[in-house]
Amino acid sequence: MSIITTSILELRWSGVTIKAIWRNEQFWVIRGVSAHLFAVFQGFLKMLPSIDTNFTVTAKAADDTEFGELYIIKWTTLLIPPTTLIIVNMVGVVTGFSDALNGGYESWGPLFGKVFFAFWVIFHLYSFFKGLMGRQNRTPTIVILWSVLLASIFSLVWVKINPFISKTDSSTISRTCISIDC
Template sequence: MITQSCTNHELSSNWIGAIHSSYTLVLGLNRGFVIAGIYTEQASKTSPDELEKKFGQSPVFIASTLLENGGIPDEARPASLLKEAIQVISCGYEDKTDWGKEVGWIYGSVTEDILTGFKMHCHGWRSVYCIPKRPAFKGSAPINLSDRLHQVLRWALGSVEIFFSKHCPVWYGYGGGLKWLERFSYINSVVYPWTSIPLIIYCTLPAICLLTGKFIVPEISNYASIVFIALFISIAATGIIEMRWGGVGIDDWWRNEQFWVIGGVSSHLFALFQGLLKVLAGVNTNFTVTSKAGDDGEYSELYLFKWTSLLIPPTTLLIINIVAVVVGISDAINNGYESWGPLFGKLFFALWVIVHLYPFLKGLIGKKDRLPTIILVWSILLASLLTLLWVRINPFLTKDGLVLEVCGLDCD
């Protein structure tokens, strides 16, 4: 996607747009560039009153956008420029204007870049895929797991906000310039937090199967088994193709797979609840802005844990599956070798969940950067509660099925 940046000289000549906004807008468009690039022809045919209603009451600012190459109008004086700058950067400048609605950053979501890009594409703008040899912008996501989960929570919350707003790509922008493939892409960017619900179910079912002695699915035919294996192979092949296309190593790919599960059962789930509270009850949530500074160091803080409630759901799932594996193996040992065959399928799914949650397992058993005790306590309590909901303990029921509650100690 093409971006527009500026040098110090260009920044000084476009001072008014740089002062009023963060200058670089989504797709690299600043406030002055948005007006000049989108509205130059229309603005020349628009009355001054309409321009002020749309862009604010700054004649110098509006006049600068009508210039073909930008810059400052010749009639502007230094004293008036300072006065205009103070007016433009004031908090009330955007009141009763189209800033935040049709011009500049679009308000209403903490992920304003997605929302702004979506509206621009609805107006007919086209994106160009651009990868310069020298990166135009460089930054890195937080390596620390706790901070990274907070970052993902912010992204997911923004997607939930867009999903419940009038700008949801499911129903907004029909009849405009948005193409169908673009719409599908934007729909995917706002509905992905909802995948946390089935993901939590899938991570819980293996433990339930081991604790109850039942399997996730009934016995299937050979044809269904072939279809399942083919689907599994196609998913693996897709991952390999994406790795080769993106130049990603196997370690980075696996780390991304792990974090997809961890973020899905924690940050995405919390984002759903916070988004629903904001829409239904008007409860606003605060988020922590994470650092984007680039760091060429190794992953020294990858498994460092800090207290956050986001760590409780994945730790709970990890403990439940570990307990289920222990219970399943114990039952197989007590019941003989005949029970080992059905056990392998159940163990495979449970161990697959545990492997994806390995960073938490390392935090549980590691001597350094150990998981905070409060997270461990809450996770054990939740795991015990969920386990007892599925394992019904009745002291009056024997293994042979006699109900001791009826006949007491006189049962034969």
């Protein structure tokens, strides 16, 4: 309760609107799953002795024809993780409702917590998704293909792990052989 009160007082004293805070939080999530993720990956690659990740520094006054190819940014690799995250959460919501419809009354309680967090991620990435689709639906095909592939792999791994079924409760484990290692 004191954290909420402190946050409300800080909002009031600073004069920052809730909309500005929401936009800042959205951009924080988008940067966290795209650019910062690749920065960490590049840092790991720099630690390997045989891989060189140096970049060329150019002056602003440099001739555009000489370094023109350096200013062309290929955004496709940065678009894949957030798009994958959107797809995984959308599939999770659909799968959750499907499982709740098939599972009966007891499965609706845990569903609301799972769906809340899935929608929380989707709402945070909504501006990214809107910008991605806002360019006359010219999203690069490779982004969609890699995102669907990664989302499928993550979903299959999640189904295989299935963390919401306890290992000791044999009543919830299916008697048929549906796993990969049967």
